[in-house]
Amino acid sequence: MKSSLSLWILLSIGLAACGDSSGSGGAAGGGGASQGGAPATGGESSTGGTPSTGGAGEGGQGTGGATGEASVTMTVDPTTVAAGDDITATVTVTNFVLEAPGGANQDGHGHYHIYLDGASGGQYLIADQEPTTTFTIPANTAPGAHTLRVSVSDNSHVPLSPPVEDIVDITVE
Numbered sequence: 001m002k003s004s005l006s007l008w009i010l011l012s013i014g015l016a017a018c019g020d021s022s023g024s025g026g027a028a029g030g031g032g033a034s035q036g037g038a039p040a041t042g043g044e045s046s047t048g049g050t051p052s053t054g055g056a057g058e059g060g061q062g063t064g065g066a067t068g069e070a071s072v073t074m075t076v077d078p079t080t081v082a083a084g085d086d087i088t089a090t091v092t093v094t095n096f097v098l099e100a101p102g103g104a105n106q107d108g109h110g111h112y113h114i115y116l117d118g119a120s121g122g123q124y125l126i127a128d129q130e131p132t133t134t135f136t137i138p139a140n141t142a143p144g145a146h147t148l149r150v151s152v153s154d155n156s157h158v159p160l161s162p163p164v165e166d167i168v169d170i171t172v173e
Contacts, residue, residue, distance in 0.1 A: 068094070068095050069095060069164075070093060070094065070095045070096035070108070070152060070160060070164045071093065071094045071095065071096075071164060072091060072092065072093050072094075072096075072112065072150055072152050072164050072165065072166050073091070073092050073166050074089055074090065074091050074092075074114075074148070074150040074166045074168050075089070075090045075168065076088065076089045076090075076148060076168050076170060077090075079168075079169070079170050079171065080170070080171040080172075080173060081137050081170060081171075081172060081173070082137075082172070082173045083137055083138065083139050083140065083141040083142075083143070083172050083173075084136065084137065084138070084139035085136070085137060086134050086135065086136050086137075087134070087135065087136075087137055087148075087170070088132060088133070088134045089114060089132070089133055089134075089135070089148070089150070089168075090131060090132050091112055091114075091128075091131055091132075091133070091150055092131065093112070093152060093164075095108070096108055096109070096110070096152060096164070097109045097110075098110070098111055098112070098129040098130075098131070099111065099129050099155070100129050101127050101129070101153075101155060101157060102155060102156075103155045104155060105154050105155050105156055106155070109154070109155060110152060110153050110154040110155050110160070111127055111128060111129040111152075111153060111155070112127070112128060112129070112150050112151060112152050112153065113126070113127050113150070113151050113153055113157070113159075114126050114128075114133075114135065114148055114149070114150050114151075115148070115149045115150075115151065116137070116138065116141065116146060116147075116148060117146055117147055122157075125137075125138075125148075127153075127157065137170075137172060141172045142172065143172050143173055144171070144172060145169065145170075145171055146169075146170050146171070146172055147167050147168065147169055147170070148167070148168045148170055149165055149166070149167045149168075150165060150166050150167075150168075151163060151164070151165045152164040152165070
């Protein structure tokens with residue numbers, strides 16, 4: 001009886017440790033903790049949106065294995081551009097898997113849209129899943145200060161809720 005109780009206590013402690021959702025630990029290797037439906041495909045947990053071994057890696061594609069909310073950052077080059085010219089954006093996501101638009105919806109998977117100024121819905125400049133993309137600033141864009149907004153969406157083009165976005169300032173000549 002004493003050994004059965006000891007075994008039960010050890011199993012309870014082990015299960016409690018595996019079920020810890022604080023995000024401070026996580027399993028390494030073939031599993032990894034995952035929230036939000038993103039698959040755990042190997043790696044450790046991370047906190048605060050910082051990619052870890054199994055989180056968002058090279059190229060900005062999340063591969064699961066990280067805990068926390070999805071996040072996105074964008075940089076553009078150049079930041080001053082003529083109307084009608086191309087601009088290159090580098091988009092990095094964490095705790096989210098980028099994939100081509102139009103597939104079946106799956107939690108933690110989707111793509112992003114890039115909008116000029118206050119545009120929304122289907123008025124995006126580009127929908128993409130690649131970490132680096134090039135697109136054209138519309139030729140009729142007035143000279144002056146503008147914003148580019150990247151918004152993460154599910155595979156049916158619906159923005160995540162709450163919104164996962166980043167805004168970058170640009171100047172059109």
